[in-house]
Amino acid sequence: MGDGLSEMMNEFRKGNPATYEAAFEALFRLHQGAVYGWLLRMVRNPAAAEDLTVETFWRIHRAHARFQPARGFEAWARSIATHAALDWMRTARVEIELPAALAGPAIADPAINEEIRRKTALAFGHLPPKLRIAATLAVIEQQTHKEVAEALGISVAAVKLRVFRALRSLRKDLERQGIKP
Protein backbone atom coordinates (compact mmCIF):
# COMPACT_ATOMS: atom_id res chain seq x y z
CA MET A 1 0.00 0.00 0.00
CA GLY A 2 2.80 2.37 1.03
CA ASP A 3 4.85 1.57 -2.08
CA GLY A 4 1.78 1.96 -4.30
CA LEU A 5 1.06 5.34 -2.77
CA SER A 6 4.60 6.64 -3.17
CA GLU A 7 4.67 5.37 -6.77
CA MET A 8 1.38 7.19 -7.41
CA MET A 9 2.80 10.42 -5.96
CA ASN A 10 5.92 10.08 -8.10
CA GLU A 11 3.83 9.57 -11.24
CA PHE A 12 1.82 12.63 -10.29
CA ARG A 13 4.93 14.76 -9.78
CA LYS A 14 6.61 13.61 -13.00
CA GLY A 15 3.51 14.42 -15.06
CA ASN A 16 4.09 11.67 -17.64
CA PRO A 17 1.03 11.95 -19.96
CA ALA A 18 0.56 8.16 -20.03
CA THR A 19 0.15 7.81 -16.26
CA TYR A 20 -0.52 11.30 -14.94
CA GLU A 21 -4.33 11.36 -15.14
CA ALA A 22 -4.74 8.02 -13.38
CA ALA A 23 -2.36 9.12 -10.60
CA PHE A 24 -4.10 12.48 -10.24
CA GLU A 25 -7.55 10.87 -10.10
CA ALA A 26 -6.34 8.39 -7.48
CA LEU A 27 -4.89 11.20 -5.35
CA PHE A 28 -8.08 13.23 -5.82
CA ARG A 29 -10.28 10.35 -4.69
CA LEU A 30 -8.01 9.58 -1.77
CA HIS A 31 -7.79 13.14 -0.45
CA GLN A 32 -10.97 14.94 -1.57
CA GLY A 33 -12.73 14.19 1.75
CA ALA A 34 -9.88 15.53 3.88
CA VAL A 35 -9.48 18.64 1.71
CA TYR A 36 -13.24 19.27 1.76
CA GLY A 37 -13.33 18.87 5.57
CA TRP A 38 -10.44 21.31 6.02
CA LEU A 39 -12.09 23.85 3.71
CA LEU A 40 -15.46 23.50 5.42
CA ARG A 41 -13.83 24.33 8.76
CA MET A 42 -12.61 27.61 7.28
CA VAL A 43 -15.49 28.73 5.05
CA ARG A 44 -18.36 27.10 7.02
CA ASN A 45 -20.47 26.69 3.88
CA PRO A 46 -20.83 23.20 2.30
CA ALA A 47 -21.47 24.43 -1.27
CA ALA A 48 -18.49 26.82 -1.16
CA ALA A 49 -16.30 24.09 0.37
CA GLU A 50 -17.19 21.77 -2.55
CA ASP A 51 -16.35 24.43 -5.15
CA LEU A 52 -13.13 25.23 -3.32
CA THR A 53 -12.16 21.55 -3.20
CA VAL A 54 -12.24 21.51 -7.01
CA GLU A 55 -10.36 24.83 -7.11
CA THR A 56 -7.74 23.45 -4.70
CA PHE A 57 -7.15 20.35 -6.84
CA TRP A 58 -6.99 22.55 -9.94
CA ARG A 59 -4.18 24.52 -8.29
CA ILE A 60 -2.56 21.23 -7.24
CA HIS A 61 -2.75 20.00 -10.84
CA ARG A 62 -1.10 23.15 -12.15
CA ALA A 63 1.65 22.99 -9.51
CA HIS A 64 2.30 19.22 -9.73
CA ALA A 65 5.93 19.68 -10.81
CA ARG A 66 6.66 21.60 -7.59
CA PHE A 67 5.31 18.82 -5.36
CA GLN A 68 7.89 17.44 -2.94
CA PRO A 69 6.94 13.87 -1.92
CA ALA A 70 9.03 14.20 1.26
CA ARG A 71 6.72 16.93 2.54
CA GLY A 72 3.64 14.73 2.14
CA PHE A 73 0.64 15.28 -0.09
CA GLU A 74 -1.85 16.12 2.66
CA ALA A 75 0.16 18.96 4.19
CA TRP A 76 0.80 20.41 0.73
CA ALA A 77 -2.88 20.12 -0.21
CA ARG A 78 -3.91 21.76 3.08
CA SER A 79 -1.64 24.70 2.44
CA ILE A 80 -3.02 25.18 -1.08
CA ALA A 81 -6.60 24.79 0.21
CA THR A 82 -5.99 27.39 2.93
CA HIS A 83 -4.81 29.93 0.36
CA ALA A 84 -7.80 29.14 -1.89
CA ALA A 85 -10.11 29.72 1.10
CA LEU A 86 -8.35 32.98 1.90
CA ASP A 87 -8.82 34.19 -1.69
CA TRP A 88 -12.49 33.22 -1.49
CA MET A 89 -12.95 35.06 1.83
CA ARG A 90 -11.54 38.23 0.27
CA THR A 91 -14.30 38.33 -2.34
CA ALA A 92 -17.30 36.42 -0.95
CA ARG A 93 -19.67 37.21 1.85
CA VAL A 94 -18.79 34.67 4.50
CA GLU A 95 -21.50 32.45 5.95
CA ILE A 96 -20.56 32.12 9.56
CA GLU A 97 -23.57 30.14 10.72
CA LEU A 98 -22.93 26.45 10.10
CA PRO A 99 -25.85 24.28 8.96
CA ALA A 100 -27.24 22.59 12.12
CA ALA A 101 -26.32 19.09 10.89
CA LEU A 102 -22.63 20.00 10.77
CA ALA A 103 -22.35 22.01 13.98
CA GLY A 104 -20.91 20.37 17.06
CA PRO A 105 -22.61 20.76 20.44
CA ALA A 106 -22.45 24.34 21.72
CA ILE A 107 -21.01 24.90 25.18
CA ALA A 108 -23.90 26.40 27.12
CA ASP A 109 -23.06 29.34 29.35
CA PRO A 110 -26.14 30.89 30.96
CA ALA A 111 -24.37 34.25 31.16
CA ILE A 112 -24.21 34.46 27.36
CA ASN A 113 -27.56 34.90 25.71
CA GLU A 114 -28.60 34.36 22.11
CA GLU A 115 -28.31 38.07 21.26
CA ILE A 116 -24.64 38.19 22.37
CA ARG A 117 -23.88 35.00 20.43
CA ARG A 118 -25.47 36.44 17.29
CA LYS A 119 -23.61 39.75 17.60
CA THR A 120 -20.31 37.95 18.26
CA ALA A 121 -20.77 35.81 15.15
CA LEU A 122 -21.65 38.87 13.08
CA ALA A 123 -18.67 40.89 14.36
CA PHE A 124 -16.38 37.93 13.70
CA GLY A 125 -17.56 37.85 10.09
CA HIS A 126 -16.39 41.46 9.69
CA LEU A 127 -12.78 40.76 10.69
CA PRO A 128 -10.10 40.87 7.96
CA PRO A 129 -9.81 37.41 6.31
CA LYS A 130 -6.20 36.89 7.49
CA LEU A 131 -7.20 37.31 11.12
CA ARG A 132 -10.49 35.46 10.75
CA ILE A 133 -8.94 32.38 9.18
CA ALA A 134 -6.26 32.11 11.90
CA ALA A 135 -8.83 32.51 14.69
CA THR A 136 -11.27 30.11 13.03
CA LEU A 137 -8.69 27.36 12.79
CA ALA A 138 -6.95 27.95 16.13
CA VAL A 139 -9.84 28.95 18.40
CA ILE A 140 -13.07 27.60 16.91
CA GLU A 141 -11.70 24.45 15.28
CA GLN A 142 -9.01 24.03 17.96
CA GLN A 143 -6.24 23.05 15.56
CA THR A 144 -2.72 23.32 16.97
CA HIS A 145 -0.80 26.52 16.28
CA LYS A 146 1.78 24.42 14.43
CA GLU A 147 -0.85 23.01 12.05
CA VAL A 148 -2.31 26.46 11.43
CA ALA A 149 1.17 27.88 10.82
CA GLU A 150 1.97 25.16 8.26
CA ALA A 151 -1.33 25.66 6.48
CA LEU A 152 -0.90 29.43 6.29
CA GLY A 153 2.82 29.30 5.53
CA ILE A 154 3.71 31.53 8.49
CA SER A 155 5.48 31.05 11.83
CA VAL A 156 3.79 29.85 15.03
CA ALA A 157 4.49 33.28 16.57
CA ALA A 158 2.69 34.95 13.65
CA VAL A 159 -0.33 32.67 14.16
CA LYS A 160 -0.46 33.60 17.86
CA LEU A 161 -0.24 37.27 16.97
CA ARG A 162 -3.04 37.01 14.39
CA VAL A 163 -5.28 35.17 16.86
CA PHE A 164 -4.57 37.80 19.53
CA ARG A 165 -5.33 40.64 17.10
CA ALA A 166 -8.55 38.92 15.99
CA LEU A 167 -9.76 38.54 19.58
CA ARG A 168 -8.80 42.11 20.46
CA SER A 169 -10.65 43.51 17.41
CA LEU A 170 -13.66 41.37 18.20
CA ARG A 171 -13.69 42.61 21.79
CA LYS A 172 -13.46 46.25 20.68
CA ASP A 173 -16.28 45.75 18.17
CA LEU A 174 -18.52 44.20 20.82
CA GLU A 175 -17.72 46.99 23.28
CA ARG A 176 -18.72 49.55 20.65
CA GLN A 177 -22.08 47.77 20.51
CA GLY A 178 -22.44 48.10 24.27
CA ILE A 179 -21.59 44.47 25.02
CA LYS A 180 -19.07 43.86 27.82
CA PRO A 181 -17.64 40.39 27.06
Place this chain on the structure above:
Amino acid sequence: MTEHDETRMKELLQQALPRVQGEPAPRRDLWPAMQKRLEAKPTALPWFDLALAASLVALAALFPASIPVLLYYL
Protein backbone atom coordinates in the same frame (compact mmCIF):
# COMPACT_ATOMS: atom_id res chain seq x y z
CA MET B 1 -6.20 42.91 26.65
CA THR B 2 -5.24 40.73 29.63
CA GLU B 3 -4.81 36.96 29.53
CA HIS B 4 -8.14 36.63 31.31
CA ASP B 5 -9.85 38.78 28.65
CA GLU B 6 -8.27 36.66 25.92
CA THR B 7 -9.54 33.43 27.50
CA ARG B 8 -12.99 34.98 27.89
CA MET B 9 -13.07 36.04 24.24
CA LYS B 10 -12.07 32.54 23.14
CA GLU B 11 -14.93 31.05 25.18
CA LEU B 12 -17.37 33.56 23.75
CA LEU B 13 -16.25 32.80 20.20
CA GLN B 14 -16.51 29.05 20.74
CA GLN B 15 -20.06 29.49 22.01
CA ALA B 16 -21.10 31.80 19.21
CA LEU B 17 -19.62 29.62 16.48
CA PRO B 18 -19.57 25.88 17.26
CA ARG B 19 -16.85 23.84 15.60
CA VAL B 20 -17.53 21.52 12.68
CA GLN B 21 -18.54 18.13 14.01
CA GLY B 22 -16.75 14.91 13.04
CA GLU B 23 -15.29 14.31 9.60
CA PRO B 24 -17.73 15.85 7.11
CA ALA B 25 -17.77 14.47 3.56
CA PRO B 26 -18.83 16.24 0.37
CA ARG B 27 -22.47 15.63 -0.56
CA ARG B 28 -21.49 14.32 -4.01
CA ASP B 29 -18.54 12.87 -5.85
CA LEU B 30 -16.48 15.89 -6.93
CA TRP B 31 -14.41 14.06 -9.55
CA PRO B 32 -16.84 14.79 -12.46
CA ALA B 33 -16.60 18.54 -11.67
CA MET B 34 -12.81 18.22 -11.51
CA GLN B 35 -12.70 16.37 -14.83
CA LYS B 36 -14.85 19.07 -16.45
CA ARG B 37 -12.42 21.70 -15.18
CA LEU B 38 -9.43 19.75 -16.52
CA GLU B 39 -11.03 19.35 -19.94
CA ALA B 40 -12.12 22.99 -20.25
CA LYS B 41 -10.37 24.83 -23.05
CA PRO B 42 -7.82 27.35 -21.84
CA THR B 43 -9.03 30.91 -22.20
CA ALA B 44 -8.30 32.20 -25.70
CA LEU B 45 -5.71 34.93 -25.97
CA PRO B 46 -7.31 38.35 -26.50
CA TRP B 47 -5.53 38.92 -29.84
CA PHE B 48 -7.36 42.15 -30.65
CA ASP B 49 -6.45 43.71 -27.28
CA LEU B 50 -2.84 42.60 -27.66
CA ALA B 51 -2.61 44.03 -31.21
CA LEU B 52 -4.15 47.32 -30.06
CA ALA B 53 -1.70 47.60 -27.15
CA ALA B 54 1.26 46.78 -29.45
CA SER B 55 0.23 49.43 -31.98
CA LEU B 56 -0.10 52.05 -29.24
CA VAL B 57 3.38 51.20 -27.92
CA ALA B 58 4.75 51.39 -31.47
CA LEU B 59 3.05 54.73 -32.06
CA ALA B 60 4.48 56.13 -28.82
CA ALA B 61 7.97 54.84 -29.71
CA LEU B 62 7.90 56.27 -33.26
CA PHE B 63 6.17 59.55 -32.39
CA PRO B 64 6.98 60.50 -28.78
CA ALA B 65 5.01 63.72 -29.23
CA SER B 66 1.85 61.61 -29.37
CA ILE B 67 2.31 60.38 -25.75
CA PRO B 68 0.47 63.34 -24.08
CA VAL B 69 -2.40 62.90 -26.56
CA LEU B 70 -2.62 59.15 -25.80
CA LEU B 71 -2.49 59.81 -22.07
CA TYR B 72 -5.24 62.41 -22.42
CA TYR B 73 -7.55 59.87 -24.03
CA LEU B 74 -6.72 57.00 -21.66
